[in-house]
Amino acid sequence: MQEQFSLEGHAFIPLHNLLKVLGWCESGAMAKMVIDEGLVTVNGAVEVRKRCKITVGQHIAFNGQQVEVTE
Numbered sequence: 001m002q003e004q005f006s007l008e009g010h011a012f013i014p015l016h017n018l019l020k021v022l023g024w025c026e027s028g029a030m031a032k033m034v035i036d037e038g039l040v041t042v043n044g045a046v047e048v049r050k051r052c053k054i055t056v057g058q059h060i061a062f063n064g065q066q067v068e069v070t071e
Contacts, residue, residue, distance in 0.1 A: 002059075003067040012053035013069075015040065015060070024062055034062065 005022065007013060013021070019031035019040070031050075038046045040062045042054065054060065058069050 005067050006070050012055045015052040016050045
């Protein structure tokens with residue numbers, strides 16, 4: 001089952017922050033490292049921009065986990 005993450009009225013969340021908030025990475029530094037290594041996908045494509053703005057409707061996957069971003 002795919003997780004959902006609510007932006008709670010915010011326009012976006014930076015990718016590295018999302019990984020940290022979800023608990024997928026222990027720290028922001030770890031999140032930036034896994035993004036740098038090409039281990040994170042956004043809508044099925046590898047994303048290497050740490051501060052990529054993640055918005056409603058996007059699907060993020062890392063290490064066998066998936067999340068859909070909602071409003």
